[in-house]
Amino acid sequence: MIVQTKSVRFDSISLDGGSTVAPVDVAYQAYGVLNAARSNAILVSHAFSGDAHAAGISPETGKPGWWDNMIGPGKAFDTNKYFVLCSNVLGGCRGTTGPSSVNPATGKPYAMSFPIITIGDMVRLQKMLVEHLGIQRLLTVTGGSMGGMQALEWAVAHPEMAASAMPIATTARHSAQQIAFDEVGRQAVMADPDWAGGDYYGKSPPARGLSVARMVGHITYMSDDSMREKFGRRLRNRDEFGSDFEAEFEVESYLRYRGSQFVYRFDANSYLYITKAMDYFDLANGCASLAQALEGATARFLVISFTSDWLYPSYQSLEIVNALRSRNKDVAYCELNSNYGHDAFLVDVGEQTEMVRGFLARVAREEGIL
Amino acid sequence: MTLEKPRRGFVREVLGRSDYAIISELIEPDTKVLDLGCGDGDLLAWLAGNKNVEGRGIEISSARVQRAIVRGVSVYQGDIDQGLAGYPDQAFDYVILSQTLQETRQPLKVLSDILRVGRRAIVAFPNFGHWRVRLAHLASGRSPRTALFPHEWYASPNIHFLTVLDFEELARRENWTIERRIFLAGHRELTALPNLLAEVAVFLIRK
Numbered sequence: 001m002i003v004q005t006k007s008v009r010f011d012s013i014s015l016d017g018g019s020t021v022a023p024v025d026v027a028y029q030a031y032g033v034l035n036a037a038r039s040n041a042i043l044v045s046h047a048f049s050g051d052a053h054a055a056g057i058s059p060e061t062g063k064p065g066w067w068d069n070m071i072g073p074g075k076a077f078d079t080n081k082y083f084v085l086c087s088n089v090l091g092g093c094r095g096t097t098g099p100s101s102v103n104p105a106t107g108k109p110y111a112m113s114f115p116i117i118t119i120g121d122m123v124r125l126q127k128m129l130v131e132h133l134g135i136q137r138l139l140t141v142t143g144g145s146m147g148g149m150q151a152l153e154w155a156v157a158h159p160e161m162a163a164s165a166m167p168i169a170t171t172a173r174h175s176a177q178q179i180a181f182d183e184v185g186r187q188a189v190m191a192d193p194d195w196a197g198g199d200y201y202g203k204s205p206p207a208r209g210l211s212v213a214r215m216v217g218h219i220t221y222m223s224d225d226s227m228r229e230k231f232g233r234r235l236r237n238r239d240e241f242g243s244d245f246e247a248e249f250e251v252e253s254y255l256r257y258r259g260s261q262f263v264y265r266f267d268a269n270s271y272l273y274i275t276k277a278m279d280y281f282d283l284a285n286g287c288a289s290l291a292q293a294l295e296g297a298t299a300r301f302l303v304i305s306f307t308s309d310w311l312y313p314s315y316q317s318l319e320i321v322n323a324l325r326s327r328n329k330d331v332a333y334c335e336l337n338s339n340y341g342h343d344a345f346l347v348d349v350g351e352q353t354e355m356v357r358g359f360l361a362r363v364a365r366e367e368g369i370l
Numbered sequence: 371m372t373l374e375k376p377r378r379g380f381v382r383e384v385l386g387r388s389d390y391a392i393i394s395e396l397i398e399p400d401t402k403v404l405d406l407g408c409g410d411g412d413l414l415a416w417l418a419g420n421k422n423v424e425g426r427g428i429e430i431s432s433a434r435v436q437r438a439i440v441r442g443v444s445v446y447q448g449d450i451d452q453g454l455a456g457y458p459d460q461a462f463d464y465v466i467l468s469q470t471l472q473e474t475r476q477p478l479k480v481l482s483d484i485l486r487v488g489r490r491a492i493v494a495f496p497n498f499g500h501w502r503v504r505l506a507h508l509a510s511g512r513s514p515r516t517a518l519f520p521h522e523w524y525a526s527p528n529i530h531f532l533t534v535l536d537f538e539e540l541a542r543r544e545n546w547t548i549e550r551r552i553f554l555a556g557h558r559e560l561t562a563l564p565n566l567l568a569e570v571a572v573f574l575i576r577k
Contacts, residue, residue, distance in 0.1 A: 300444070302439065321446060322456045325446065325456040325457055326456050326457070326458060327458070328457065328458055328461045330424075330426070330444050331444060331446065332435075332438075332439050332443075332444040332445050332446065333435075333445075333446045333447050333448075334432060334435045334436055334439060334445075334447050335432060335447055336432065336436070337432060351436055354436065354440045355436055355439045355440055357440070358439055358440035358441055358442050359439055359442065361442060362442030365442070
């Protein structure tokens with residue numbers, strides 16, 4: 001299934017920080033058919049480095065979407081039944097307005113003059129898109145990692161629009177460890193002389209810094225087990241140590257490759273802005289407790305975590321679940337066994353598929369659809 | 371749909387279990403129910419379908435939680451010994467503890483928590499006072515093994531053994547009101563000598 005990325009332009013968006021971005025473009029993809037009542041829509045939010053291409057095959061790259069194993073005919077998000085929507089986040093670099101977009105006031109890219117954005121701002125833009133498509137209520141809002149934060153934000157900020165929410169491998173607030181890893185990534189970018197205070201557009205981008213940032217990121221997405229299984233201590237293209245600091249271990253070669261590839265598809269300033277948005281995220285901000293923050297949520301919740309995910313450990317999912325239980329909300333929770341670390345929600349989707357399917361079927365039934 | 375009144379003395383089955391039939395009869399329609407140790411969510415799914423019950427479950431096994439969620443039951447993966455703390459007071463009309471009390475580490479704490487979280491509790495447990503258990507113990511001089519308690523001592527999930535008398539005495543001591551008590555031997559409902567003859571006891575209690 002070849003899919004096209006579409007785009008909508010809105011006059012402006014107001015941000016949590018008080019400023020506005022005008023105009024604002026949002027890139028999105030959609031799969032399946034929206035029913036006449038517009039009641040079968042599902043919003044899938046991507047993780048930090050994802051984009052609108054969640055499913056199907058991209059005509060440009062020939063590659064499947066980041067959740068292609070979950071979205072499609074007969075899959076967890078069954079496009080024979082549901083209309084699935086995914087948009088690139090505000091501050092991104094894959095079609096939605098972000099620091100690499102041209103500021104109409106200056107005719108130059110925003111770069112570091114782009115205002116600070118939040119997860120709430122990302123959700124506000126998604127809401128504009130959803131309403132633009134004539135959808136009043138989403139059957140579910142879901143996503144893993146940063147996508148899960150958006151799902152939580154939806155349930156709290158726009159409860160009337162979310163019949164259910166499925167935050168997966170995520171947290172209601174970034175921990176010190178998560179902020180720390182993000183900061184290492186940001187410092188790697190900013191330490192690269194090519195970053196030049198963010199004004200590298202039209203010149204050589206901070207490829208080395210961004211690549212190192214991505215390498216760190218990839219380590220946090222895997223687990224000790226999955227790295228041992230995938231790489232072990234195996235050497236690449238040689239039988240003995242070269243003592244030359246080339247990428248001789250397979251794991252080194254893998255990380256270097258992933259880092260170098262990332263540079264082609266991701267903007268370094270977007271890296272800074274989006275990681276900051278995650279670090280600032282705290283669903284309980286302005287409330288006495290997380291439970292109080294979730295007080296007004298009316299969605300049915302399915303929360304999923306993974307045993308080997310040490311970046312977004314299960315205790316963070318349990319914080320969400322316990323806050324919901326303390327307010328007597330409808331929440332199902334399961335910690336799935338997986339060796340794949342944080343990446344599990346993307347790659348180890350067998351059991352996740354079954355649960356999502358069953359949960360969605362129930363929500364659809366209770367919402368009177370299908 | 372309501373259950374037909376069982377013939378006196380004979381208890382029908384729900385999902386192949388006569389204690390489920392009793393429990394499902396005790397629960398009023400359109401209520402909110404928490405099932406502790408809910409397994410695959412069998413009973414909750416049945417209650418949702420047949421009595422329009424809004425159900426929630428707690429289950430420790432990830433595989434069972436998954437199966438429950440797959441069938442559309444809201445189950446939380448957690449430990450009953452700790453899991454009840456998260457719920458507000460009187461959050462449920464009924465809290466069900468079916469064949470699980472004897473597996474909890476702190477039965478009295480669990481029961482107290484249940485009666486805080488629920489307006490009523492339905493507690494079903496295998497009766498360790500049954501004559502077969504007594505006889506097996508007396509005759510063999512070993513940990514009794516019967517159809518009700520089939521496990522070897524080292525492999526048994528049961529860590530607190532209780533009888534009908536034990537439970538009633540605890541209820542008296544704690545000032546719980548026993549609203550209904552139903553005693554089962556196979557598919558028969560007993561009227562006499564429950565501590566000796568009942569295989570399974572089902573109590574409907576409130577604080």
